[in-house]
Amino acid sequence: MGTMQKALVTVAVLVAGAGVGSALFAFVAPGELQKQAMLKEMPEQNSQRKDEAARTQQLVLATLQEAAATQQNVAWRKNWVVSRGDGKSA
Numbered sequence: 001m002g003t004m005q006k007a008l009v010t011v012a013v014l015v016a017g018a019g020v021g022s023a024l025f026a027f028v029a030p031g032e033l034q035k036q037a038m039l040k041e042m043p044e045q046n047s048q049r050k051d052e053a054a055r056t057q058q059l060v061l062a063t064l065q066e067a068a069a070t071q072q073n074v075a076w077r078k079n080w081v082v083s084r085g086d087g088k089s090a
Helices: 002-028 032-041 047-069
Strands: none
Touching: none
16 A cells, blocks of 8 residues: 555656646746747847858858869868859859
8 A cells, every 4th residue: 555655746847847847838838928028039030140141051052162173172261252263253
């Protein structure tokens, strides 16, 4: 009988802990209006930031393509935005 009582107490403590955890999560989680406000403030929503990220991705892709096409170690360049020799800049 003692084993059964310990098991019931253990289950009750676990259920109570889960209940307290759920209540705290519901209390701390932001509401829908807060979520919308946070989404508007994210850097990805700024058009200038989007343009900068797109340009950075283009530069990285161009460098990777050039590195794949040449035997030169492009990782050791001091100036990453250099002329590639074909009249275009990276």
